[in-house]
Amino acid sequence: MKDILSYIQKRRKWLKYKMIKCFILLGPPGSGKGTQANKIIKKFNFLYLSTGDILRNAEKYDENIRNILKKGKLIPDSLIIKLITEYIKKNNIENGILFDGFPRTINQAKTLDLILSKNNAKISIIFIISLNLKETILRIKSRRVCSICGTNYSIEHNKSTDKCKICHGKLFQRNDDENEKVIINRFLIYEKQIKPILLYYKKSNFLVNINGLEKEEEIFKQITKNIIKRN
Numbered sequence: 001m002k003d004i005l006s007y008i009q010k011r012r013k014w015l016k017y018k019m020i021k022c023f024i025l026l027g028p029p030g031s032g033k034g035t036q037a038n039k040i041i042k043k044f045n046f047l048y049l050s051t052g053d054i055l056r057n058a059e060k061y062d063e064n065i066r067n068i069l070k071k072g073k074l075i076p077d078s079l080i081i082k083l084i085t086e087y088i089k090k091n092n093i094e095n096g097i098l099f100d101g102f103p104r105t106i107n108q109a110k111t112l113d114l115i116l117s118k119n120n121a122k123i124s125i126i127f128i129i130s131l132n133l134k135e136t137i138l139r140i141k142s143r144r145v146c147s148i149c150g151t152n153y154s155i156e157h158n159k160s161t162d163k164c165k166i167c168h169g170k171l172f173q174r175n176d177d178e179n180e181k182v183i184i185n186r187f188l189i190y191e192k193q194i195k196p197i198l199l200y201y202k203k204s205n206f207l208v209n210i211n212g213l214e215k216e217e218e219i220f221k222q223i224t225k226n227i228i229k230r231n
């Protein structure tokens with residue numbers, strides 16, 4: 001009996017040690033989730049899963065997705081969950097996983113719990129990056145994205161930028177970044193959907209608030225410090 005108990009204890013410890021860590025970035029449009037995600041995955045080698053990126057790829061072949069993205073509305077949960085499940089099945093998550101822009105609804109959050117427990121994974125930290133509407137509009141209007149590597153640029157800060165400094169890809173403006181009304185709509189949808197998400201995770205110790213107005217490097221420092229503490 002003693003042997004069995006000690007075996008169970010050892011196995012529990014081992015499983016906890018082997019548990020795959022999951023980190024999440026949430027924030028309104030322009031809060032720097034994509035920029036920070038790029039730096040995080042370079043440093044920690046996590047699998048990166050951005051629902052926005054997956055959808056922007058899918059919109060090339062799917063008119064329905066294209067129309068929803070153009071209006072700045074949320075894609076139905078059933079489709080998002082299908083895409084996430086497929087992505088996790090296809091990719092190796094052993095080094096940990098970084099979600100960007102997911103979960104955005106309670107239904108997605110509950111499904112994420114299920115997916116993670118099936119994969120011996122668990123949430124470590126959810127970073128909530130805050131930004132006000134005025135700054136969101138300013139940043140999104142001047143955002144340009146590299147058509148090859150996806151790096152984000154601000155034409156405010158890099159006035160002469162028309163090519164990516166990393167891979168020389170052509171820069172373009174995202175469809176959903178063109179129209180101020182759509183930008184405001186996306187911000188308002190974010191404000192509305194984040195409240196129940198925060199309530200859902202309130203009792204956990206996952207939430208870490210980040211001020212999105214801080215400098216990019218300072219935000220990265222704060223994120224890195226927290227990841228190292230809990231990884």
Ligand code: AMP
Pocket residue numbers: 029051052053055068069072073074075076080100101102103104105108176186
């Ligand atoms: P993002 O790149 O995170 O700003 O997302 C761009 C757009 O993709 C959003 O405005 C939504 O239309 C859609 N989207 C991204 N993630 C989700 C999600 N988890 N649930 C529903 N729609 C999403």
